Amino acid sequence: MKIEQLTAESGAARLEELGALLLDAVAHGASIGFMAGDTREDAAAYWRKILAELPGGARVLLGAFDAAGRLLGAAQLALAMRTNGRHRAEVQKLLVFHAARRRGIGAALMARLETEARTFGRTRLHLDTSVGEAGAVEFYKRLGYVVCGGIPDWAANPDGVFVPNVIFHKRLASGCERPGGVSTGRGAG
Numbered sequence: 147m148k149i150e151q152l153t154a155e156s157g158a159a160r161l162e163e164l165g166a167l168l169l170d171a172v173a174h175g176a177s178i179g180f181m182a183g184d185t186r187e188d189a190a191a192y193w194r195k196i197l198a199e200l201p202g203g204a205r206v207l208l209g210a211f212d213a214a215g216r217l218l219g220a221a222q223l224a225l226a227m228r229t230n231g232r233h234r235a236e237v238q239k240l241l242v243f244h245a246a247r248r249r250g251i252g253a254a255l256m257a258r259l260e261t262e263a264r265t266f267g268r269t270r271l272h273l274d275t276s277v278g279e280a281g282a283v284e285f286y287k288r289l290g291y292v293v294c295g296g297i298p299d300w301a302a303n304p305d306g307v308f309v310p311n312v313i314f315h316k317r318l319a320s321g322c323e324r325p326g327g328v329s330t331g332r333g334a335g
């Protein structure tokens with residue numbers, strides 16, 4: 147398995163696979179912004195929008211591939227661009243094909259995402275994930291992410307039932323968050 151950063155061009159060449167990845171997660175119950183009836187075109191439209199953002203430099207898209215070059219999973223990092231938030235980034239849409247789960251692919255994508263975050267000087271990661279069948283809450287806890295809250299009825303599962311989300315954060319380095327932005331140490335993690 148190898149992990150590569152996707153560009154707008156290399157991502158466009160993978161549009162079908164990226165769409166299939168998203169719909170596969172929805173089909174297996176993940177609450178990731180899409181409903182059970184959403185189509186390949188809905189998924190493609192989502193990925194086109196994401197790919198269009200990549201040249202701007204505020205988003206990183208990673209793909210995990212098997213030895214034959216087939217997509218196994220993907221993950222995104224959205225870099226906060228406001229001047230007071232350049233120490234943080236949000237993990238978004240970590241997805242692994244259902245058939246490829248529990249083989250360490252999600253953890254490998256997150257490890258690389260954290261490396262990318264450090265490269266951009268980001269020392270605080272955050273994310274939210276819906277409580278559901280997919281085991282994402284257990285996954286992020288296992289990777290050292292700290293729960294800092296949740297909102298009831300945050301989003302509908304693909305089958306229409308509202309579920310709460312869980313908000314996580316993780317500090318990637320200790321001490322100063324960035325020059326001029328000293329952590330007070332308040333809050334867990």
Ligand SMILES: CC(C)(COP(=O)(O)OP(=O)(O)OC[C@H]1O[C@@H](n2cnc3c(N)ncnc32)[C@H](O)[C@@H]1OP(=O)(O)O)[C@@H](O)C(=O)NCCC(=O)NCCS
Pocket residue numbers: 171176177178238239240241242243246247248249250251252253254274275276279280281282284285286288
């Ligand atoms: C969450 C997700 C990305 C995990 O990917 P993965 O490749 O299966 O994860 P890994 O194999 O790297 O798991 C690492 C560890 O996390 C924990 N973990 C992962 N999935 C778990 C589950 N379903 N239940 C409990 N623990 C789980 C385990 O401790 C696991 O280690 P182990 O297999 O040695 O026990 C995958 O389940 C997925 O795509 N879910 C649907 C989309 C989603 O909810 N994404 C996150 C929010 S956007």
